[in-house]
Amino acid sequence: MVHRPIDGKPLIALVVVIFTVEGGALRVLLIRRSGPPFQGLWALPGGILSRDEALEKAAARRLLEETGLEDVYLEQLYTFSDLDPQQPSVAVAYFALVNHTQARLQQRRRWRPGWHAVAGLPELAFNNRAVIDYALTRLRYKLEYTNAAYSLLPESFTLSELQRVYESILGHPLDKRNFRKWILARDIVRHTGGSRSEGAHRPARLYAFTSREPVVF
Amino acid sequence: MVHRPIDGKPLIALVVVIFTVEGGALRVLLIRRSGPPFQGLWALPGGILSRDEALEKAAARRLLEETGLEDVYLEQLYTFSDLDPQQPSVAVAYFALVNHTQARLQQRRRWRPGWHAVAGLPELAFNNRAVIDYALTRLRYKLEYTNAAYSLLPESFTLSELQRVYESILGHPLDKRNFRKWILARDIVRHTGGSRSEGAHRPARLYAFTSREPVVF
DNA sequence: CCAAAAGTGTTCGGCTTACACCCATGT
DNA sequence: ACATGGGTGTAAGCCGAACACTTTTGG
Secondary structure (H helix, E strand, C coil): CCCCCCCCCCEEEEEEEEEEEECCEEEEEEEECCCCCCCCCEECCEEECCCCCCHHHHHHHHHHHHHCCCCCEEEEEEEECCCCCCCCEEEEEEEEECCCCCCCCCCCCCCCCEEEECCCCCCECCCHHHHHHHHHHHHHHHHHHECHHHHHCCCCEEHHHHHHHHHHHHCCCCCHHHHHHHHHHCCCEEEEEEEECCCCCCCEEEEEECCCCCCEC | CCCCCCCCCCEEEEEEEEEEEECCEEEEEEEECCCCCCCCCEECCEEECCCCCCHHHHHHHHHHHHHCCCCCEEEEEEEECCCCCCCCEEEEEEEEECCCCCCCCCCCCCCCCEEEECCCCCCECCCHHHHHHHHHHHHHHHHHHECHHHHHCCCCECHHHHHHHHHHHHCCCCCHHHHHHHHHHCCCEEEEEEEECCCCCCCEEEEEECCCCCCEC
8 A cells, every 4th residue: 555645535445355275375466665654564465545446456457557457356345434543534445365376466575565464464454454454355255155256266276275275264174075065066167188196106187177257145 | 515716735525425215216316406517406404524523423513513423324325536527526425314203304495305216316416326326336335234214214114114215225115924924033132012093904013123223133 | 917097876954835724803 | 821931842845064085187
């Protein structure tokens, strides 16, 4: 989130919580603040909304700048009015889900954008911790009744990989048989016909999401 | 929603969707616009967010102005950035649930604030129709897993009255026995001990919500 | 042949749904 | 006594949760 002087009106800020799952952990993209306030702390990417820019478009643009990705799961989260104790402002928060293997983070020496495990975050600027908590609650909820996970995985994947994504986000293990019955009963994934061998064990069948647009089931 | 000239920054508007159930119909509070744009059309109450005012507080204040009520169910809905095609603006929408017998609407000759059945709305200003649709979807959803209905009913009520509120909002009839089992299984209402006679039939037992704060079950 | 992950069914309990009659009262 | 809305139980189906062994491969 960028800080600017104000005039007589509250600023409209934008904040984007970009999640990915990597190494069995849910991670969020943070950048390091190089100036006040909260200099040196980590913060969510964001910025000031410019005149004439629609909110969702601005969030998508910011996401593209940080990750090089478009057409991923992106949803408005909440609008906070107490983000910055130092000045009146309103911050519209979005959250996005990306596949970290497809994301190309910027190489900025000062801002050091990078993925940070949600379990074990450093001290954050503004009330970004509350924003991330809110986003995580929403994400867990959405996993249960939408296909949002499509945005965290590559085109094809195994059911074990999908299960690990769910487990990383929900924070607890799932029963393999029940998970498969559940995910297959809703028809959000389909078997591609292919399979993948990667070790001294039986190869895994490959699946793909039937839709890569947000769907509620 | 009040219209004002702009300078170089988007305005932050506030819109409040105030619902009530009256006469077996879900109704929303509308006021008539006395000036451009959309002069003469009906619109949701709202206004421009002033500097230094927290969003929720501003929504609560606007609700108090229109209905004389405080401490009712009030929840942030969504932040729209395409409300007014004529100028860049962001509108933070809230929705509230009130008991119409407790609400005291303002008597403004020009603005004519009043309750309008959601089924059969007149032509509305801005994209207020979309805001109401969004609020209705959220409300139906919330009825299913929160005690939000407390805010639509007086302190004590009969289970038939409660059922009629649910039916008016959901838009379809519910089975009496199943509704009672369902609402009593969650313990969101309790029998007060009293009853009420009002006609040539058996008196109805009176119930009250166990909590008049928002609770998720 | 051994280790490793993939894949697969059944049982139980609880919740939702459908459905019809008696109760208490006022007129 | 009759009309009116209040109040109640049971059976069936579906869904979620618990739980263990066989399959296929690489080394």
